[in-house]
Amino acid sequence: MRLRIITSNPGKAVEFRHALGGLGFEIEHGDEDCDEIQADTLREVVLSCLAQLRSRGLGDYALDDSGLFIDALKGFPGVYSSYALSTIGVDGILRLLDGIEDRSARFECCIGCSFRGEEFTVQGRCEGTIALRPSGTGGFGFDPIFVPNGYDETFAEMSIDVKNGISHRGRAIQALSAALKEKV
Template sequence: MLEILIATNNLGKVKEIKDILDSPEIKIITMKDFPHLPKIEEDGKTYQENAFKKAREISEYTGKICLADDSGLEIDYLKGKPGIYSSRWGNSDEERINKVLNLLENIPINKRNAKFVCVVVLVFPDGKIYTVKEECKGSITFSPKGEYGFGYDPIFLVPGYNKTFAELGDKIKNKISHRGKAMRRMVEIIKEISV
């Protein structure tokens, strides 16, 4: 069994990752178990750079196998923004959502295409690194809908369901989301290397 430290303080992400990584091969520990960890500045220019930096630095500090993700919302009309700055586009989920909706005000539905991107990096103390990238395509709604999830979930409309991530609930969201797909691929890698 591998003990893996999830390198995030985002409680929504922790819950989502724990739900997806639920496997007998994996024991999850969180940053709450290490209250004196340094704050990692996400100053990379890509999702991969940010995820790798978080995983590597936390792994070096704790001596643990460390998993980190960096993800973001890329809106076509906004030329890929907010992208790697998704979590820093405001001080709260509500503020970030309102910023997106204001920027897309009066933009028709056919020009509101977007995708979520997630890069997951697993770093071992001995230097081994595994990386996975996944996406989930959709569009941006005209107003928030739904009560589940976190972040931009209430305004991300999923094709085929005609509902936002926040309306779908965790079980369905985790099956189809960018993070869900990336984490399942990482579980397969973990199973292969655990043999």
């Protein structure tokens, strides 16, 4: 069975392959254009992309949208995380938090899947804090500044196995795995 992961980020495809490979799926990376709408929730963005891709004959596929929600910034960057990363970057987020004591945040992920003609979504979440400075070379995006609760290192410092076990995307992929097991 093949499952195409629709993303322009090869790092995401690696995380999916690592987590779902044991289910017997051959994971392929696909980079399909999808106009990302401006919406209030990650799920709305994912549902819009599923609708846009529906008629393209892609077979079975999954896509995700993730965001970093920082409490002191009223949830910013949230659904605009990709834009914030490309414009102000990790350093810009740290500057926005300069002098702010409450650094609590969470990563959220929503995965949309089209499997055997049925569409569904699953979600995952990871609570944590924003570090004072970037640390680590692994991962991508905001990984160098996010420290999950219960850990003393950023996502970027963790092995992929540890990160996938606790991250927002890892948890969403676990939910996807459970949903796919029921459908196979």
